[in-house]
Amino acid sequence: MKAIVYRDYGSPDVLRCEEIEKPIPGDNEVLIRVRAASVNPLDWKLMKGGPFPVRVLLGLGKPKVKRPGVDVAGVVEAIGRKGTQFKPGDAVFGTCRGAFAEYAISASVLGMKSVLVKKPDNVTFEQAASVPVAALTALQGLRDKGRIQPGQSVLVNGAAGGVGTFAVQIAKVLGANVTGVCGAGNVDMVRSIGADRVIDYTREDFTTGKQRYDVLLDCVGNHSLFACRRILNRTGRLVLIGAPSDASVTALLARTIGALVLSLFPGRKMCFFIAKVNSEDLTVLSDLMATGKIKAVIDKRYRLSDTAGAFRYAEKGHARGKVVVTVEDGDGHEARLRPSDAITPGSER
Template sequence: MLKAIMYKKYGSPDVLKLQDFNKPKPTDNQVLVRIHAASVNYGNLVVLKGKPFLSRFAFGLFKPKYTIPGGDIAGQVEAVGKNVQQFQSGDKVFGDLEPFGWGGYAEYVAVPEEALVPMPDNISFEEAAAVPMAAVTALQALRDKGNIQSGQKVLIYGASGGVGTFAVQFAKYFGAEVTGVCSARNIEILRSIGADHIIDYTKEDFTQKTNKYDLILAVNGYRSIFDYKRALNPNGTYVMVGGKGVQMAQAMVLGPLLTLTGNRKMVSFLQRPNQGDLIFLQELLEQGLIKPVLDRRFKLEEVPDAFRYFEEGHAKGKIVITVS
């Protein structure tokens, strides 16, 4: 029998269990993938806990609609349905299963071909699995919500995490002058991925500095929305992509009001998976223009431990799951 991490009720990582499951059979429009690696994202935590409560209208009101969590995957195609045109058996692929019922913490998954793109030859399965959710979130937040422009001064708060490390690299790719905010132990990581300036939040308060920014991306930012506003240039933009409940509420409720009553744009953001952005990421990876930053690796049976580590909030880059 094959193995998968499954759960039947919302809760802590303790509800996740390694169980047997039958090998899925692809339909005419699906691809059967043998999963080699997966990763952990904030969205996985939402699906696990059913919090915030509004998420349950998508994932199951009283119990999980999808019993195998996990969105990001990388693996190898084993079989394809008769209508599949983009892939064939043996292809290496990576992608995001979130819109298609999750299922990434398993040895196999059957998924529509639009969830996947070819995997570059110059990265590992673990590196590929680290990309989809975090990189697409960073890309869309900077490009689509932040309207990033070459020459802008950009601040990334929470720059050493999964989304943050991609955000620093994308901001540099788009020609911005990038300041990353992190703790002292992560300074070398930010230097290695090209940050122009680094602020150690344990020693300096970016809101008290004279520097102002054209674009601020708050990744799990634990500051008040008014702090971010104070650090923006006139006509600057603040984009929130994660944080505690207070920060999320401020961005969703106060953000539109502050935008209407001032000359600074204050917005929240949720990524929207799409194959086009994954293809763009694939091209950047092949050219070596971005590179995933990996923290710890866990085995499939250690997924509950991976979630506990993720909840501590100190990951340096991405947490990955080695499946097979």
């Protein structure tokens, strides 16, 4: 099969599309014929080796994980000897190991549990592949950490990104009044997915305004904790899920510890959050997609052979929504979208 492989740490130039042996599923595993996969910051950060403490786990000299990709959508090709809830031919989406390939295994990656659920019939493979990590982060960050209640005011900083576009829609589903923060070129798009108000960060600093919020979901991390805390209501919550791509380990630790310390004071609470993959929440998201309550915002699509191009674009940090890699099916057809299946603000590759 064809698969994207890297044997050294570095830029997307280390990615190669190679012919490798088709994997065989273990006893409790599923072999997926991949139709689409999406790029997450996790993918290109692992490819670069991450900071030194992380590289100890990844492999000091050479990477232990040589096949990138976690988010996947495809068709069950085979199941292990002990069987699963799936059968060959089922359309599924979720997380896996080595999603940028013609076939992938439902195996955990560096402690991240692999979870699959059935794909709704009215949702495309591209759209489904956009969901797992980004939409789970948005759902759990808002519902579990932000504890949103109907009628509350929510601000999403980074509303045009992969997590942010899902967060705007999910916050509306949960009954919130939503303000999105994004650049000038994305204002109309963010408004179109449900934001009640949109702030163009090139014209206005949301931390200096008079508006106060019950929940601030920060997907960017480009303002100080004190500035963010100032615009929260007395019982407001700041949920941190993002940081500048050039932030050092020291800066990240300082921000995390600072959030914990500030949360010790009465009133406003802050927390740094990483999503946990589980079938229950993926099923919730599947239902929301099936009923049209949320849709993926897909910026660009790339073919498997140009996965390196997808990584180059995604790591610039300006993608509107998700970047997707499509894989041809057995008949040579790609998992293409119909115009109504997703919001597609960008061009195709």
